[in-house]
Amino acid sequence: MTRFETLPTQLGNASSRQRFTDVDTWSAYGAQWNSGEQKALLCCDVRDETHDVKTFSFRCPDFNALSFEPGQFITIAPVIEGQTLARCYTLSSSPTRPFSFSITVKRVLSGVVSNWLHDNLRAGDTLSASGPAGSFTPVGHPATKLLYLSAGSGVTPLMSMTRAGFDLSAHLDITFVHNARTPADIVFHDELNRLQALMPGLRVLNVCEGLGADVGWQGPLGRLSLELLSEAVPDFRDREIFTCGPKGYMDAVKTLLKNGGFDFAHYHEESFDITALVEAPLIEAAPSVEQGEKRFTVTLSRSGKTFSMPATQTVLSAAKKAGAIVPSSCSQGVCGTCKTALLHGTVDMKHNGGIRQREIDKGLRLLCCSKPTSDLVIDL
Known part of the structure; x- marks a missing residue:
């Protein structure tokens, strides 16, 4: 396989499904959870990724599969202090493993939902969700040379893409450049290193703004620049670029790519602007109703x-x-x-x-x- 556009047919191959002998337990195995449908998900696992990032894994209680494309998101709707709050989180897991899927969440200062998830959601709990949705995906873009650029929690959709490429043994040339504040803030650090060792076409480069407590860090320091990108990925102009991160990072990436003569017909972005997503309740105060109001x-x-x-x-x-x-x-x-x-x-x-x-x-x-x-x- 050389392109992601064939991915949905791979996921829908019923002949490759494992067969189970316990018909009562697995009677619903193989059915799909489709886009727009609301489900009550069962949390299977909660895992620390960094000091302020956790991965929450789910499955459907009826063992339905979630059909999605790498890079898409689901909308979760926890009830917090009696109020239902909906938030969108990218699926960080691979669609090649559709019966268990994950979101990876950074704790946001004053973030109602992210803090509630970190402090309250545990394995065995249920959570209402709908989806998947989103157009930030490599499906439909028949490129074999890819450049992934991410910062902070913007790594999640690109991690889903990378995991999918590995699972499918796709013959892809991927350079994955991730920016973090310090080495301790690199999400999926160990897993990406393992994937790099196992996947011939994958090269990972982490760029940190500072050392933090890791005085032994040997990687590049500072922020991504055209000079650093040109040195690390000299053929970046020939690649399909997918990038995700806070607004300031996205603006800087677009500026350096423009200065580098990149053709933006091959550029795709998904922005998670933490300054905009303060996670205040999304239900605005109801306006006062005046007599005769339409x-x-x-x-x-x-x-x-x-x-x-x-x-x-x-x-x-x-x-x-x-x-x-x-x-x-x-x-x-x-x-x-x-x-x-x-x-x-x-x-x-x-x-x-x-x-x-x-x-x-x-x-x-x-x-x-x-x-x-x-x-x-x-x-x-």
Whole structure:
């Protein structure tokens, strides 16, 4: 196999599935958990990756498989102090192992959900989730020379891609450059070293801003620069680039690639801006209802749920208040996570770049920055 675009057919090969003799226990084995479907997941394992990063592994209680592409995310919805809060987390595990899957979460200062996960979620607990979703994936890009650039927790989607390439024995030429604050902050450090030893086409380079407590660190120090990239990956202009990290890192990467003459037709990014994702509750305070205020009816086509909302409230806020699980992150119209098809009706959408015109033309809207101007039917 030489390209990721054949990945979904590999996952769906029923003839390769293991057969079990205990029919009662494994009767549901092989069924799929499909995109958009809500599930109650069972937490199987919690593992420390660094001092402030944990990996949480799950399976479906009915042993359904999760069909996803490397780089995609799921939306989890824990109930915290009586309130359901939805957050999107990239799947860090490989889709080649669809019966057990993982998210890797960094504890964020003042982060409601990340702190709750770190402090409360344990093996044996259940957690509601929906998904998968997301377009940051190498599936459909038939490149064999790849450059992965990540910083901090942005390593997670690229780790899923790397694990998938290893599991599939894909003949890929991958250079994986990860940036961390200190050596102690390198997520998946040991595993990436093992994969590098076992996977002929994989080369890993960690760049740390400082030493921290590791005075014996022998890798490069500082931040990624065009000089360092050109020295470490002299053929970077010939590679398909996938990059993920905080906004400041992403901006710096795009600047150095532009200065290096890179063709951005081969550039793909997924941004996790920690400064934007303060993880405050995503349900905004309900606006005061004045007498005679215009209201509209919203129908969720998949669940059949119907609710009324004022014209002054965003559709995302109203949907969450009504109990709908909606993938969302920044709530500012930037990230595009809450992109949803509007099947009927009209909205006033004031976004900040999280959606493209061709997506709008297809009927998609960002619910976080859309207010109704008529009754609506939404694909949820």
